[in-house]
Amino acid sequence: MKLKISLFFALFIGLAAPLFAQDKNVTLPPNWFNLDLLTSGYFGISTEKAYAELLKDKKPKQKIIVAVIDGGTDIKHEDLKDVLWTNTKEIPGNGIDDDGNGYIDDVHGWNFIGSNKGNLAYDNLELVRIKRKLEPKYKSTIPSTVLDSAEKVEFALYNKVRTDFGKKYDEASSAFPVYIAIKKVMDSVAFINKKQIASLEDIDKYKADDETEEYVKKIIRKGSKEDGSIEKFYKNIQKGYHELEVMLKYNLEMKYDERATLVGDDYSNSAQRNYGNNDVTGPNADHGTHVSGIIGANRNNALGIMGVANHVSIMTIRVVPEGDERDKDVANGIRYAVDNGARVINMSFGKAYKWDKKAVDEAVKYAESKGVLLVHAAGNDNSNNDIVDNFPNKYYDSPEAEAYAKAHQKPEKGLTIPKREDMMRQGMGMGPRRPDPFAKPAPLDSAKYNLPHASNWIEVGASSYKDDEDLKASFSNYGKYNVDVFAPGFMINSTVPGSKYDEYDGTSMAAPVVSGLAALLLSYHPELSPAQVREIIIKSVSKVNHKVKYKNEKDENVRVLFSEICVSGGIVNAYNALKLAESYELSK
16 A cells, blocks of 8 residues: 655645646546547557457457456446456355355455455555564664574564654654644635535635644645645545555554454465455445456446446455555465456555565466466556565566575675775865765666566556656656556546546556456457467557656656666557557467
């Protein structure tokens, strides 16, 4: 789970640096991600062009099941109810495992984070779970404590999660009062004027009690302008308030752990498969419902939006709470999808730490052996995935990876003898030598990207709507070697619970665009293997031949070619992909 809270926190402390480089004060076509750049001016994936020109007189050969492993889906949504996967071997509501697969009444999928006692809505971040596990052993460890090689690795991990915990707690606890102050003013003004949401005129007329409230009024005016309206700004404030409250109350709370009570599995047993319940909607289905709509919202009902794929069944698998997903559940979610006929699995989630990667690796290999494609969101921290860990990923914890890590591990920090010239500089009161501002960064060792990995995996970054230097969504992770493609993930309109629709941002929205494209390809070319689908999607991108800007890992503003931030150097394109798939079929 990732927070996007920096905009308002930055505004509050006087740093007028927006979170998005892209302009949000704009009205986009609700289906812009399916449009064609040349004919519409919006950098979509040319889905509508493909349907109109390439698929007009063709019928799909196979309905493709796409599993959405997420936080739950509203299966009653008007734009999704007709495209749901249904387990025809199961008799709904009879309390019997009719098909003998170990899951009772799994009509539309399965929920691995619930039981007959209810559903797990919240969970810790993985770093908190690791900290809780290691703290009793290493809390009192000092540099002189004798540790064996395995303990040294554990101790280094403990120090890392402890440091990251402190940073995240400080950020959340500092930002939360800002959201409280903004929300308080907006709610008070709305109450005074007997409205659900105050207008900007109401805010201007409101007499602030003190300097803080006066500054909050400025934030509201600025934020409303940047978001396009005060209604959108208030919605973002509500969302940020909720996320920060959850972060402090559950995600970072060391004493919170309801897994045993609400799920009741043997968490230490990675081989355990049969636990959970059949409530695939769960307590918060916003994210999963939005993802599902992008993939396959009904294109023929004249309602809402049009998903990418037109001959698809959405299988819902719930493993993601408000917090970090657990590796055991992810592995079981993948296996359930494979065993029940999914050809594509969408995974719009991620985290910075692993717990039981072996279990996930084995599930990924199982999917690979059964011809199932995995599509994963790259993450929303504007991080370089070539450098920063993002789990799950395509790399296996293999003997080769272990040997590589051992050969390239950083030496332990000990006593460093300063260079003679540095000692002389200090003696003359000159201070330490400054780093060379023109020095080139050390090149990445690309050998590690050839370590054993899955061939059925696509990693997806998020792009924006305009073909200019801001094409890379400012929040999107990137990676020349580890992010395969980019796809629309900014101001994406899709389904949300209650038969409603809303705009979300994130690589979580970009990944289902690619999953939908993969399903579209497979529905007309079902003979394609996952490796071929991956190859077609990467080779058929709309190449971006100009530079894009972003902040790198040193927080420097840089401009680079698009090929420097992803493998393909472009944005996925349905029209090009379908044409290329035809050539694969003709070459048989």
